[in-house]
Amino acid sequence: MQNHYNNNGVSRRKFIGTLTGAAALSLLKLDRRAIAGSLPLDGLLTDYTGRICYNENPLGPSAAAITAIQEEAAMSHRYPDWYADSLVSDLASFFDIDSDKIVCGSGATEILRLSAMAFAESGGNVVSSYPSYSQFPNDAEFFGSDVRYADLDDDYLVDLTALYNLVDGDTTCVCITNPNNPTGTLLNPEDLSAFVDSLPSGVVTLIDEAYVEIIRTTSFTPDSIWEDDYLSAVEMVKDGKNVVVVRTFSKGYGLAGARIGYAIGRESRINSIKANRIFATVSRASLEAAKAALEDQDHIRNTAVLARQTRQYCYNEFDDMGLDYIPSAVNFFMVDVGNADSVRSQLSSRGIYVRSGWGMPGHLRVSTGTMHEMESFINALRDILGYPGGRPKKADWKLPENTELFQAYPNPFNSSTSIKVFLPATQKVSLEIYNVRGRLVTKLADRVLGAGEHAFVWNGIDSSGKSVSSGSYFYRLVAGEDVITRRMILIK
Ligand SMILES: Cc1ncc(COP(=O)(O)O)c(C=O)c1O
Incomplete structure (x- = not known):
């Protein structure tokens, strides 16, 4: 097994070995x-x-999400999709999964509440870790379930063996936050998958992946850069496992104020979550923001x-x-x-x-x-x-700390050139092109842009649609207090 972890790895053999020699763990009595x-x-x-x-x-949010919110604002007198169907459909394409396996809500918070209503039973128990994100176990307790907590292991990692040892015939759900909050530690996906397989078939595993987008490009050691290869638990859903994955647009996508969350899981489990939902909890603007944000993976x-x-x-x-x-x-x-x-x-x-x-x-x-x-x-x-x-x-x-306007590339150019801008924060930006006589030729941008890098292409056309003549042109960026001008040459 490939081990991505320098400190927390638990090999599949070790994990399965410990399961069979399970020693009973005392339940934590928590204040x-x-x-x-x-x-x-x-x-x-x-x-x-x-x-x-x-x-x-x-x-902040992606610039595309901000634009989407602004554009949708005028439709705020109309109700949104009752159940966020257009976002469900975009998420289905994004994850390449059936839309019946997805449900959206107002933040992961609503999804976790609906999940507790669906999976916690009076007289039953749910199993969770401590310390970890507490909403689901608290909600489960509120809905009458007993809650059993397993301590994290010595490396502050969710202890799968300890969780397993708390499961019994009355357990309805195991809740795992991965990456874990507050420790930021991450389970090996293969260990997690083996854990899910080891549970009795009626027990659903709820995996809260609120922070999963941010682990991309995380390196645990200087020489192992983790690009897009972290295996999300969504893969387990695709493999037909009894898993519900909870996600949010609040963290990686920077949309905490817009309140959009979702769950992906086995269809029967998603239907149980849907059974308790109320309609129209995600606003039109938030739906559009989420769809636009999904497209902007650079952010x-x-x-x-x-x-x-x-x-x-x-x-x-x-x-x-x-x-x-x-x-x-x-x-x-x-x-x-x-x-x-x-x-x-x-x-x-x-x-x-x-x-x-x-x-x-x-x-x-x-x-x-x-x-x-x-x-x-x-x-x-x-x-x-x-x-x-x-x-x-x-x-x-x-990433630069200050606003940057980079040299156009190529320069000199013939048919088109690309102009890159870096913004340290989300702000209103204008990018204009002037000729040597100081006359405005065209505007490449005049809107709010998100923090990060943005590229604009100029193909030598002015604002009336005409090709301009060869010569020097200035491009001018105004972003907040910063005004930066550079020169480029068009050769025909
Ligand atoms: C692990 C975890 N799950 C869920 C949430 C709630 O997210 P949302 O803003 O989507 O309601 C948080 C928020 O901090 C979190 O840390």
Whole structure:
């Protein structure tokens, strides 16, 4: 078996071996207050800078999604698809799966609630991990089910063997968050698949993949870059397994405020989720945003790259300070700072919001923000912990920090040339072409664009549709406060 993991891999042989020698595990008696991390709310609703506590996407939504929302706004007097059918159909093509195996809702939050209504039974039990995302087990308990928790293993990874040992004849569902929140750890897909196969046939495995898009391009070791090959649990659904995968547009796609989630699973299971839904919970604008975002996988790539770079920057700083951290696959990580509650409140008084809790008194959970936010976080942490030493070193950048207007390519050009722009944040942008007399020739862009790289092609045509003559032309980018002009030459 190929092992992508440098610290958490559990081989299939080891996993199956431990199952047969199963020792009974005591159930954790959990204080409900310790399940979720404490929420630092002061100031957060008005000031988003330093809000590195909700695992949001610092790049914002894809520009295509923003445009889609703007274009759909005028139709807001009409109800949306009752059940998000157009998005279901786009997701079906995207995943190459039957649309009967998909259900959409208002965020993963609605989907998890509907799943708890479908899979939790009074008198039965559901099995979950701790610490992990708590909504499903909490909802299951609310609907009358007993909840059994298995601790994470010594590497803070969901412990499949411990979960298996909690399953009995009354178990209706096992809930696994992968990548796990709050630890950011990731299971080996083959181990997860073997686990699902080992369960009694009536037990459904609910796999919350809220962060799965961000693990693309994640590298656990410097020489293993993980491009698009992480095997999502959607593959298990395609293989006919008794699995429901919960996904969201909130994280990788940067659409947390638009509230769109979905589940992909065996048809009978999806029908049970549908049985409890109410209609029209996803707005027209959100539906269009999600469909456009799905098309813009470059935005996901930029998101994943930024998460990896900011994470690595922090890890280097932690190494320098001698702090232990849990290697994460996603856009948040945990670092052991000694007294997490105290450090969290000191950070919060400096306008940096992180989280603590989950019964882990030493660990902060920190979302990866912009590079600027991570530098502020590290500076403040050094100060609070008394490591005034070395100023943070810059991470090994691939994404520029500032607005960039790149040289047109090719230049000089004959029939067409491509002009690339990089934006550090989502903003209103105009890109115009002028002739040497300063007269406007045409506009290539005049709209809101998302953070990341954008390419525009100019084929030597002016705004009235006529071919322009050979010569020098200027292209001018206005993005927020930044105005950048460059020159290119058209040769016919
Ligand atoms: C693991 C996990 N699942 C689900 C959610 C909820 O996502 P949504 O915004 O789609 O409701 C979150 C939000 O933080 C999460 O971390």
